[in-house]
Amino acid sequence: MNSLATISRVRPLRATARPQSVLYFAMRTCSTGSSTWNRSSCLVPQRSSPVFYTAKRPISSTPQPQIKEYFPPPENPAVKEVDSAWAHPVYTEAQMQNVRVAHREARDWSDWVALGTVRFFRWGMDWITGYKHPGPGQQLPARFKMTEQKWLTRFVFLESVAGVPGMVGGMLRHLRSLRKMKRDNGWIETLLEEAFNERMHLLTFLKLAEPGWFMRLMVLGAQGVFFNGFFLAYLISPRICHRFVGYLEEEAVLTYTRAIKELESGHLPEWNQLEAPEIAVQYWKMPEDKRTMRDLLLYIRADEAKHREVNHTLSNLNQAIDPNPYQTKYQNPVRDHPSRGIENLKATGWERKEIFS
Numbered sequence: 532m533n534s535l536a537t538i539s540r541v542r543p544l545r546a547t548a549r550p551q552s553v554l555y556f557a558m559r560t561c562s563t564g565s566s567t568w569n570r571s572s573c574l575v576p577q578r579s580s581p582v583f584y585t586a587k588r589p590i591s592s593t594p595q596p597q598i599k600e601y602f603p604p605p606e607n608p609a610v611k612e613v614d615s616a617w618a619h620p621v622y623t624e625a626q627m628q629n630v631r632v633a634h635r636e637a638r639d640w641s642d643w644v645a646l647g648t649v650r651f652f653r654w655g656m657d658w659i660t661g662y663k664h665p666g667p668g669q670q671l672p673a674r675f676k677m678t679e680q681k682w683l684t685r686f687v688f689l690e691s692v693a694g695v696p697g698m699v700g701g702m703l704r705h706l707r708s709l710r711k712m713k714r715d716n717g718w719i720e721t722l723l724e725e726a727f728n729e730r731m732h733l734l735t736f737l738k739l740a741e742p743g744w745f746m747r748l749m750v751l752g753a754q755g756v757f758f759n760g761f762f763l764a765y766l767i768s769p770r771i772c773h774r775f776v777g778y779l780e781e782e783a784v785l786t787y788t789r790a791i792k793e794l795e796s797g798h799l800p801e802w803n804q805l806e807a808p809e810i811a812v813q814y815w816k817m818p819e820d821k822r823t824m825r826d827l828l829l830y831i832r833a834d835e836a837k838h839r840e841v842n843h844t845l846s847n848l849n850q851a852i853d854p855n856p857y858q859t860k861y862q863n864p865v866r867d868h869p870s871r872g873i874e875n876l877k878a879t880g881w882e883r884k885e886i887f888s
């Protein structure tokens with residue numbers, strides 16, 4: 532059960548109003564007087580053990596004095612907690628380990644439009660942020676080294692954008708259903724749930740780092756452009772838009788896979804002992820012994836793989852009449868049908884022949 536009321540009792544320090552760099556980010560750290568990370572004592576301050584938070588800055592190590600509740604619980608004594616309408620399906624370790632980087636080949640001009648747009652966006656984003664993805668066995672120059680801070684910057688920006696398509700698609704299908712006075716056949720819920728899931732990714736990363744004003748400005752600008760662009764594109768061709776999101780999610784899986792590999796190979800030492808924030812533990816129902824930063828990235832990567840499968844699948848369907856296969860109860864329950872979980876993700880990847888024809 533998700534409880535934003537319970538999980539939001541964290542008082543991170545406010546990031547400075549004067550960022551020192553373009554992609555400024557404040558890493559949240561927690562000190563309990565010992566060097567050991569402890570999620571429960573870190574996130575839920577105890578009276579007996581004074582807890583204080585500091586915002587480490589890339590240039591100045593001076594802690595900021597302002598304290599702000601980042602997304603606080605409702606200030607109402609009658610409210611115990613705020614529940615979520617979308618409970619996240621439970622993933623097992625084996626299922627998450629089975630997630631693979633995969634690519635659906637473009638088959639016609641509309642696929643190439645979607646893929647080309649994603650590749651252009653990726654190139655632009657990488658160029659602006661100075662990111663380079665290493666090829667197999669390739670050693671990149673030191674300036675391309677990804678630190679914990681750089682990864683968090685990237686994750687926050689990308690997740691703030693990733694939450695847009697599901698909301699636009701769900702909203703437009705909702706309005707279409709109202710306008711035409713027809714059923715939607717289950718698409719709206721899946722699309723809105725995807726947007727909700729992406730927002731949970733964002734909120735989770737915001738428990739680990741807080742953006743400065745420049746990053747907020749970038750997010751604002753990107754959302755303004757991307758929302759309107761995707762809105763118009765979805766009006767013209769929802770099929771190409773779902774294909775576009777499918778290819779975008781392929782890139783997301785690639786990015787998280789690289790981050791996980793870097794963590795596992797010891798290149799991100801600050802994350803070795805870092806535990807997942809309480810918001811993540813509750814949302815993904817993370818087992819007690821699976822709450823490290825690595826586990827968190829595995830959960831998020833599995834979500835991205837699911838978005839990849841769902842959007843490529845939706846793109847294959849007749850947008851006007853086909854029911855959403857992820858919300859359908861089938862006459863023959865034995866056959867391997869799409870589901871909300873990732874239990875059907877094959878070791879070879881996400882491609883499901885029966886729904887990708």
Ligand SMILES: [Fe+2]
Pocket residue numbers: 690693728729732783831835
């Ligand atoms: Fe995401």
Ligand SMILES: [Fe+2]
Pocket residue numbers: 693729780783834835838
């Ligand atoms: Fe995603």
